[in-house]
Amino acid sequence: MAAGLLEVGVAIAVLALAGLIALRVGLSVIPAYIVAGILVGPNPPTSVAGVSLQIVPTGEFVEIAAEIGIVLLLFFLGLEFSVGQLLSDWRRITAAGTVDFLINFGLGVALGIAFGRTPLEVAFIAGIVYISSSAIVTKSLIEQGWVANPEADSILGTLVYEDILIAVYLAVLTAVVGGAGEASAVAVDVARAFAVLGAIAAVAWYATEYVERAFDLPTDELFVLGVVGTTTLIAGAALATGVSEAVAAFFVGTAFSQTDHVEKIEDLVAPVRDFFAAVFFLSIGLATDVTLLADVALLLGVAVIATTLSKLVSGTISGRIYGLTPTRSLRTGIGLVPRGEFSLVIAALATGAGGTLAEVVPAFAVGYVLAMSVVGTVLIQEADSVTGALVPLFERS
Amino acid sequence: MTIYETEVPGVGHKFEMDLDGDERLVVIIHHDGKRDVYRRPDPDADSEQLFSLTGKQARQLGSILEGAYFQPVELDEVEVPLGDAIIEWYEVGESELTGQTLKEANLRERVGVSVIAIQRGDETIPNPRPETTIEAEDTVVTIGKRDEQQALSDLLGE
Numbered sequence: 001m002a003a004g005l006l007e008v009g010v011a012i013a014v015l016a017l018a019g020l021i022a023l024r025v026g027l028s029v030i031p032a033y034i035v036a037g038i039l040v041g042p043n044p045p046t047s048v049a050g051v052s053l054q055i056v057p058t059g060e061f062v063e064i065a066a067e068i069g070i071v072l073l074l075f076f077l078g079l080e081f082s083v084g085q086l087l088s089d090w091r092r093i094t095a096a097g098t099v100d101f102l103i104n105f106g107l108g109v110a111l112g113i114a115f116g117r118t119p120l121e122v123a124f125i126a127g128i129v130y131i132s133s134s135a136i137v138t139k140s141l142i143e144q145g146w147v148a149n150p151e152a153d154s155i156l157g158t159l160v161y162e163d164i165l166i167a168v169y170l171a172v173l174t175a176v177v178g179g180a181g182e183a184s185a186v187a188v189d190v191a192r193a194f195a196v197l198g199a200i201a202a203v204a205w206y207a208t209e210y211v212e213r214a215f216d217l218p219t220d221e222l223f224v225l226g227v228v229g230t231t232t233l234i235a236g237a238a239l240a241t242g243v244s245e246a247v248a249a250f251f252v253g254t255a256f257s258q259t260d261h262v263e264k265i266e267d268l269v270a271p272v273r274d275f276f277a278a279v280f281f282l283s284i285g286l287a288t289d290v291t292l293l294a295d296v297a298l299l300l301g302v303a304v305i306a307t308t309l310s311k312l313v314s315g316t317i318s319g320r321i322y323g324l325t326p327t328r329s330l331r332t333g334i335g336l337v338p339r340g341e342f343s344l345v346i347a348a349l350a351t352g353a354g355g356t357l358a359e360v361v362p363a364f365a366v367g368y369v370l371a372m373s374v375v376g377t378v379l380i381q382e383a384d385s386v387t388g389a390l391v392p393l394f395e396r397s
Numbered sequence: 398m399t400i401y402e403t404e405v406p407g408v409g410h411k412f413e414m415d416l417d418g419d420e421r422l423v424v425i426i427h428h429d430g431k432r433d434v435y436r437r438p439d440p441d442a443d444s445e446q447l448f449s450l451t452g453k454q455a456r457q458l459g460s461i462l463e464g465a466y467f468q469p470v471e472l473d474e475v476e477v478p479l480g481d482a483i484i485e486w487y488e489v490g491e492s493e494l495t496g497q498t499l500k501e502a503n504l505r506e507r508v509g510v511s512v513i514a515i516q517r518g519d520e521t522i523p524n525p526r527p528e529t530t531i532e533a534e535d536t537v538v539t540i541g542k543r544d545e546q547q548a549l550s551d552l553l554g555e
Binding site: 146152 | 406411425437440
């Protein structure tokens with residue numbers, strides 16, 4: 001018991017310290033949590049100057065808390081998913097989002113094939129490089145003040161499209177990974193997953209009024225317990241039937257998105273999500289064997305450069321679709337460069353799959369997210385010099 | 398006036414309001430109640446953050462702006478209600494009243510209003526006598542019903 005408490009205590013203290021350092025340096029907390037996990041985890045480097053660094057073993061608590069972190073991240077994605085916004089602006093969102101998907105996911109597929117990866121690895125790599133980090137992007141938008149500018153529309157519109165796509169993508173991938181391997185068996189699994197998710201989505205859509213009343217709870221404490229309990233329960237039940245727990249949580253979130261409880265959830269449950277998400281990032285770091293990074297180093301290097309450029313290109317096109325000026329269009333691309341939590345959620349799925357998939361994909365994802373969260377944040381901070389240098393070039397041409 | 402509202406996922410709501418010309422005021426209301434107020438001088442410019450308020454501060458500022466604490470008096474339209482009657486100020490200027498005494502002008506018979514004071518520069522002549530002359534730079538203060546005041550206004554060519 002004492003050992004378990006110590007493990008949890010050390011893990012949380014390490015997170016707090018890492019977060020503090022990230023804040024001082026002015027970078028996102030996500031890479032800091034992962035690096036902290038790598039440093040204190042059971043994989044090399046295990047010691048510095050003879051002092052053991054294996055202070056946080058991957059215990060049951062960390063594993064389950066990390067899983068709750070994934071569930072709550074996706075729950076909030078569903079919660080903040082605005083059907084109204086999508087419907088009112090669907091033409092531009094679809095156009096910009098499709099450009100973003102084709103260019104970035106397509107590039108991911110090309111990279112995977114070029115580096116001779118298996119089809120399943122290619123599917124994972126493409127997803128990891130495709131999806132921008134809602135957490136880092138929105139935070140940067142506020143810090144830069146872009147949120148009050150027209151480029152916020154194209155950036156957030158693209159994020160909305162990515163959010164739906166990632167739900168579908170995760171649903172398919174979970175079924176494929178959990179499936180038997182035969183093409184026909186995979187098809188059956190995918191169909192079954194969609195049937196279950198369709199049922200959850202239908203309930204979510206029609207249960208708005210019921211959810212509204214059921215969660216009209218007298219105290220904040222009961223409210224938090226009710227929301228987190230329901231979400232975890234449904235996600236857990238989905239996972240038990242072989243369906244993506246993350247996508248189930250996404251739909252539970254959408255059930256709440258039409259109710260008046262949204263603001264209360266943002267207020268009360270967001271800190272709970274941030275806590276568990278931090279443990280999730282730590283656990284990713286804990287599970288990462290940095291020596292495996294050497295195997296994917298070349299792929300990683302190429303992917304970082306190529307997908308930074310591809311987001312700049314796709315974002316610029318999306319900006320033009322929104323009728324923005326060249327500077328604002330380029331900013332759309334710059335704003336979407338950071339990759340983070342969702343790439344790691346995809347990697348976590350690979351970790352669970354076992355085999356070579358569990359080695360190569362997570363190592364790639366961690367290296368990639370570390371690089372892209374930093375590159376993305378720095379690019380956003382230096383956006384004025386970037387647009388200053390690049391915009392005159394394509395204005396001339 | 399159009400106010401554009403957009404949802405900002407993970408943040409809250411964004412409201413944009415057109416000001417004079419191309420200038421736009423942007424208000425972000427965060428889920429935690431914080432309000433950020435930005436100003437965008439023209440469509441091509443970047444938004445500058447003006448200030449940030451807590452929910453409580455924002456509500457107080459809002460009611461100040463709404464005029465809950467103080468309503469300014471629009472000086473061109475001063476009206477003091479006295480039953481049916483109102484008090485009005487008129488600049489005489491170069492009109493047919495200029496140079497006449499109050500007795501000659503005979504405003505009470507002609508339009509119905511009573512002159513209760515004359516303002517001449519810094520000086521106020523309260524309750525002016527019938528032989529007081531109305532001069533070009535004077536402001537006459539009259540009491541009368543709305544239609545009577547209108548008649549005087551027409552007479553003065555306003």
